[in-house]
Amino acid sequence: MKDVPWSFYQPKPDVSWAWKTICKVKDKFSAGFSSTGLWLSRPSGYSVSSGYQWIRPKYPAVTWDKMVWNSWCIAKHSFITWLLAREALQLKDKLLLLGIIPDDRCFLCGIASETHQHLFIQCCYTRKLIALLSQKLHLGLHVANLLVWLQTKPWARIKKMVTLVWIQALYYSIWHQRNKARLEGVVQRPENVVQQVQCLLKCRLLEWHACIKRSSDRAWFKTVIY
Ligand SMILES: [Zn+2]
Structure with a gap:
């Protein structure tokens, strides 16, 4: 990842499946950041809970x-x-x-x-x-x-x-x-x-x-x- 912004980084074909999987998650999360690197859904910065709330599927609240x-x-x-x-x-x-x-x-x-x-x-x-x-x-x-x-x-x-x-x-x-x-x-x-x-x-x-x-x-x- 050296000298490359993390959102643009792509793994080499011969790296392990685990690293490729981590990079897929990284690609999903990169959409939640602005072009200047700010986490869009939480002004004070990224947190695990805000990341989870951002990526999880949203369903209508149930009444029962x-x-x-x-x-x-x-x-x-x-x-x-x-x-x-x-x-x-x-x-x-x-x-x-x-x-x-x-x-x-x-x-x-x-x-x-x-x-x-x-x-x-x-x-x-x-x-x-x-x-x-x-x-x-x-x-x-x-x-x-x-x-x-x-x-x-x-x-x-x-x-x-x-x-x-x-x-x-x-x-x-x-x-x-x-x-x-x-x-x-x-x-x-x-x-x-x-x-x-x-x-x-x-x-x-x-x-x-x-x-x-x-x-x-x-x-x-x-x-x-x-
Ligand atoms: Zn019946």
């Missing part, structure tokens, strides 16, 4: 992050909910496009194409689960997008979070039942699934009982636990 990642929900439920929110689960519609499977019919109902929309909203199995959960929580759960629907509710925080814990558990159960159908060829009855989720969440919910201030919320909470 707190509904997915929080200390109330069970981690494995949050993980599946996160993949669902990003439509990143490897469902049959994607596998069909890649030519990995011959058809994309839903494992749970065997009728429609297995997409995120279908599996977590439209499938008759899912609708039955959501109806049972609505009964259980004494709420008219909106089937289209439960996370967005819940965000709009002017409820006490505890009520929202308890409902969220149930919703995430429901999403996880749908994914679990779908995989059982795929691997074992069996699906549990929706009533049994809701009962299992209730057993799983009971201890966790009991711990929160003392946090509820309003008597109407306490009454609702009791019906959710038992």
Whole structure:
């Protein structure tokens, strides 16, 4: 690099791949500097954090992050909910496009194409689960997008979070039942699934009982636990 401005430097053909890779990164970053060598995105000079912010891909901010990642929900439920929110689960519609499977019919109902929309909203199995959960929580759960629907509710925080814990558990159960159908060829009855989720969440919910201030919320909470 001697006697050559670093932004113009090009590695010789016989140098190592590691040095060539470093030079490729250098070429990308050279666009962030002015012709006089000033780092354009930070007046006081280059820093690792400003470099990272400059080069990383930018995506629109999502509104559901707190509904997915929080200390109330069970981690494995949050993980599946996160993949669902990003439509990143490897469902049959994607596998069909890649030519990995011959058809994309839903494992749970065997009728429609297995997409995120279908599996977590439209499938008759899912609708039955959501109806049972609505009964259980004494709420008219909106089937289209439960996370967005819940965000709009002017409820006490505890009520929202308890409902969220149930919703995430429901999403996880749908994914679990779908995989059982795929691997074992069996699906549990929706009533049994809701009962299992209730057993799983009971201890966790009991711990929160003392946090509820309003008597109407306490009454609702009791019906959710038992
Ligand atoms: Zn289905």
